[in-house]
């Protein structure tokens with residue numbers, strides 16, 4: 095709890111990142127969460143890892159050890175053989191209990207508009223996994239508007255636009271969420287005034303907060319806590335919406 099609000103951090107990473115050299119363990123994450131007052135977090139693999147099965151196993155072990163604190167996500171290079179992609183996703187759901195699917199177009203250039211990418215969205219739909227799509231850096235495939243196409247092709251899918259397109263493309267994220275009720279927005283990397291602009295168009299029942307990195311935790315959650323909005327809005331963003339999307343609660 096922080097300022098009387100339960101906190102759900104919907105965007106964190108554990109494992110070892112090949113591209114940045116970062117390394118966080120589940121224990122590091124728990125220390126960071128406890129230090130700030132975060133109840134739950136979504137653990138996501140880094141987009142570039144030495145061994146995706148080992149990265150998923152590490153997250154599966156964290157979820158098994160701390161089911162009250164963590165929800166786990168899958169992240170897989172979409173250009174491994176398609177059957178291998180589908181099989182690893184199934185293993186993550188059935189054996190490890192992971193419950194979301196991340197796409198990181200900056201390192202995984204999947205074209206969301208093309209029906210050639212349907213296998214990705216079909217995999218999420220088959221296992222009822224909300225999709226967390228990184229948006230912003232990594233243009234063109236990370237443009238928020240591109241996710242309108244799969245959101246319409248897969249109306250049962252839930253697509254969360256990670257980072258809300260960033261400050262440069264936040265208006266696209268607003269447009270995408272305005273025309274598709276199954277598009278949600280995760281607000282990390284926006285300035286507080288951008289968040290207020292999002293709130294003018296998208297209900298808090300489709301918004302959530304995330305830190306991405308422990309170093310950004312107090313900034314990202316603090317900016318929501320400090321917004322000049324009703325407590326019910328903050329509670330929806332910080333807890334109720336992610337709880338429904340990722341835990342079905």
Ligand SMILES: [Zn+2]
Nearest residue numbers: 105106107306
């Ligand atoms: Zn991230």
